[in-house]
Amino acid sequence: MLTPFERMIAKRYLWPGKGEAFIALVAGISVGVVMLSVAMLVLVMSVMGGFRSEMLDKFAGLNGHAVIQAYGGELDDWERVLADVQATDGVINASPLIEQPLMGAFNGRSNVIFVRGNTNEDIASMSDKVIMGDMASVVPGRGKVAIGVQLATNLGIRVGDTITIINPQGRATPFGTSIRQVGYEVGAIFEIGLYDFDETFVIMPMSDAQTLLLLGDKIGLIEVTVTDPDNVGDILGGIEEQLTGRAVIADWKTINSTLFEALEVERVAMFFVLSFMVLVASFNILSSLVMLVRAKTRDIAIMRTMGASRRSLLKIFVTTGTTIGSLGTVAGLILGFVLLYFRNPIVNGIAAVTGVEIWDPQVRFLTTLPVRVDPWEIAGIVALGIGLSFLATLYPALKASNTDPVQVLRYE
Incomplete structure (x- = not known):
């Protein structure tokens, strides 16, 4: 705690006099550099955290946190496997799934598609993604499907049009295997937010998908959602042992390992690089305090002769430098949150x-720039800014506290 005397002197030194404009300029630059570095850290870390979180949520919303994939694409006795998975501790939800790459065509145009056969419950849960049509119309036996918005754009399809799905694995005839071409009415157009998925996915009821792909009552996948995505491997470890030789479990880390590992490396590297901006700002604080100590050497000597202790002088200059760093940190937080709020504009x-298109959905996967503010990351950035500012004050503060008034005032 500061005494009234220490508080008064520290406040006076925060606003140097008329003949010390250069010291004030350096201190102002220090505040500005701290502000910009903290703002950039908040902006970059929040955007990259949002990118990772949004990607995980999108992937999990489509494929769960893990998928159980049968060898050969057909899982026998899947009802028992599904029941075992649902009974596993840590599993929130498990649903059967069919997914097969095929070809879709409309009015002379064609596009590679992924046909997904979902349960009625999973189809209904996508109602909030619908931008045109009605997901409630996509029910078994009605011959209706839902398609991604980019696929609809590529093929020029609107709600009510008929998309032809081509399955090269048709029925055997005396003249060879016939290619199956089945028309489905588009009942809804959805937007997930992942460009690749919106461009290729066609959602239909599971029974319709089984008929299209000639699977009978079999399925190919079981998607699993767990309570802790980072420990999905441990949660499903027991199930994986039971399915040895029949199926393999691929979690979100494995399926998208390259993407998420690259994101993590880039995130750490960006934090390390931007932290050097805070370090540079702390050196500015150090230099401004060193100049202040040299300019105030006579004042320091007089205060020492009047009874000011070395501890008081140490506290005064530490408070002055730390206040500069704190002001820059607070201003940086405000600037960072403003930039986050207006990021898309x-x-x-x-x-x-x-x-130049900075945020290309075809490259970035997501259609908008995401953000996720982590309170612990913000606390770490604040601690970094104030901590380095505090460390930068120690040398000039010790220099001031060790001033010998006899040597300074000998010729006064």
Whole structure:
């Protein structure tokens, strides 16, 4: 705690006098650099955290946190396996699933598609993703499907049109295998937010998918959602042993290992690089305090002769430097949150000025720039900014506290 005397002197040194404009300029630059570095850390870490979280949520919403995939694409006795998975501790939900790459065509146009056969419950849960049509119309036996918005754009399909799904694995005839071409009415158009999925996915009831793919009552996959995605391997370890030789379990880390590992490496590297900006700002604080100590050497000597202790001088200069760092950190947090709030207009504005598409959904997977503010990360950034500022004050503060008033005032 500061005494009234220490508080008064620290406040005075935060606003140098008229003849010390250069010291004030360096201190102002220090505040600005701390502000920008903290703002960039908040912006980059929140966007990258949002990217990872949004990607995980999108993938989990479509494939769960793990999928049980049968060898050969057909899982026998899947009802018993499903029951065992649902009874496993840590499993929130498990659903049967059919997924097969095929070809879709409309009005002379064609596109590679992924046909997904879902349960009625899973189809109904996608109602919030629908942008046109009604997901409630996609029910077994009605010959209706739901398609992604980019697929609809590529093929020029609207709700009510008929998309032809081509299955090369048809029925055997005396003249060879006939290719199956089945028309389905588009009952809904959805947008998941992942460009690749919106461009290829066709959702239909499971029974319709089994008929299209000639699977009988078999399925190919079971998607699993767990309570702790980071420990999905441990949660499903027992099930994996039971399915040895019949099926393999692939979790979200394995399926998208390259993407998520690259995100994690980039996230750590960006934090490390941007932290050097805070370090540079702390050196600015150090230099401004060193100049302040040299400019105030006579004042320091007089205060020492008047009874000010070395501890008091140490506290004064530590408080002055730490306050500069704290002001920059708080300003950086405000600036960072403002940039996060207006992130999409800023990106669109830069793209409009430069003519370069900064956020291309085909490259970034997501259609909008995501953000996720982690309170622990923010606390770490604040601690980094204030902590380095505090460390930068120690040398000039010790220099000031060790000032010998006899040597300074000998010729006064």
